[in-house]
Amino acid sequence: MTTGYVYHEVFGWHDTGTSGGVLPSDPAAGVQPFVHFENAETKRRMHELIVVSGLIDRLERIRPRPATEEEILRIHTPEHLERIKAESRLPKGGDAGDGMSPFGKGGYEIAALAAGGVIAAVDAVVSGRVDNAYALVRPPGHHAVAAQGMGFCIFSNLAIAAAHARAVLGVERIGILDWDVHHGNGTQAAFYDDPSVLTISLHQDNVFPPNSGAVTETGTGAGEGYSINVPLPPGTGDGGYLHAMDEVVVPALRRFRPDLILVASGFDAGAMDPLARQMLTSAGYRALTQRLMDVAAEVCDGRIAMSHEGGYSPIYVPFCGLAVVETLAGAEPFTDPLLPVVSGYAGHDLQPNQKAVIDAAAALAARIG
Ligand SMILES: O=C(CCC1CCCC1)NO
Numbered sequence: 001m002t003t004g005y006v007y008h009e010v011f012g013w014h015d016t017g018t019s020g021g022v023l024p025s026d027p028a029a030g031v032q033p034f035v036h037f038e039n040a041e042t043k044r045r046m047h048e049l050i051v052v053s054g055l056i057d058r059l060e061r062i063r064p065r066p067a068t069e070e071e072i073l074r075i076h077t078p079e080h081l082e083r084i085k086a087e088s089r090l091p092k093g094g095d096a097g098d099g100m101s102p103f104g105k106g107g108y109e110i111a112a113l114a115a116g117g118v119i120a121a122v123d124a125v126v127s128g129r130v131d132n133a134y135a136l137v138r139p140p141g142h143h144a145v146a147a148q149g150m151g152f153c154i155f156s157n158l159a160i161a162a163a164h165a166r167a168v169l170g171v172e173r174i175g176i177l178d179w180d181v182h183h184g185n186g187t188q189a190a191f192y193d194d195p196s197v198l199t200i201s202l203h204q205d206n207v208f209p210p211n212s213g214a215v216t217e218t219g220t221g222a223g224e225g226y227s228i229n230v231p232l233p234p235g236t237g238d239g240g241y242l243h244a245m246d247e248v249v250v251p252a253l254r255r256f257r258p259d260l261i262l263v264a265s266g267f268d269a270g271a272m273d274p275l276a277r278q279m280l281t282s283a284g285y286r287a288l289t290q291r292l293m294d295v296a297a298e299v300c301d302g303r304i305a306m307s308h309e310g311g312y313s314p315i316y317v318p319f320c321g322l323a324v325v326e327t328l329a330g331a332e333p334f335t336d337p338l339l340p341v342v343s344g345y346a347g348h349d350l351q352p353n354q355k356a357v358i359d360a361a362a363a364l365a366a367r368i369g
């Protein structure tokens, strides 16, 4: 198995500051400055564990290149692109569009490299240079919509890469799985009326964006039935996620038969994440990845490209991210010293409230034509 890997140190220079994010500092109100949740540390630590574990020696390094304006404009409006470029030239940078997603001077170039890094991963998979690929990029992308960035995202990296695959690489059908703990609203919106792109989002119910990602969001027009949402209850662990994989994701992909599978890979569904309340372990992420590889082998010669999204636990993201990339590469597990602790939590087995949501989404998967 040849697994491609995208990472560049400049992703760590995307500056999200200390007074942006979910709680801008306000000393008079008793709010202290804090490092923005979406900072370089978790991504850098994941990369360093991939290096220190030796896994890096089994990976085919893919060099990211900046997405072109034409590529970005396949998903975003000219106004959004021009505003990001303009604010990126300012001494203190700007914001993606929601006031919680700051970037420093030069943020545009880094965001374009993140989107281009995912395009490079998709190019390598579709060309057959690699069997599958992981793009450890930053800033994330899956919340960004056509006219603005949001939720720490500037450009919709994965949607831009999917649009590239369809427009340039001749890929006709794309299945996109989003296992970030937050709803993949931006990716969904980009293809909401498009039956050639199936989007499936597994997320914690109504965390972010607010009032987004309900089971009833199923697509529109010709795209009706090609957006599937699984808003899982808080506390969902390995058993609930694997049941969703077995009952919704795998059946949907078998019926849709994509030529390429893309993943918005966030680790904030992990058992130690500060921004959500799920309980996935590294073993859970490993099993999700293996199940996806198995169905990819059935329907699209194993073609999978993953784009890094959220994940905010500096201690646990590295072990979960390592588990995913090890599985893509067919490598033996290196380590997760926290696994005995987090897998011991009560509630990892499928719970009735989780089964109810999954069964509702499974009915949608069964209707894919
Ligand atoms: O990881 C993320 C960012 C979520 C935050 C954005 C504002 C509050 C929660 N999205 O996938």
Ligand SMILES: [Zn+2]
Pocket (backbone or CB within 6 Å): 180, 181, 182, 266, 268, 309, 310, 311
């Ligand atoms: Zn997230």
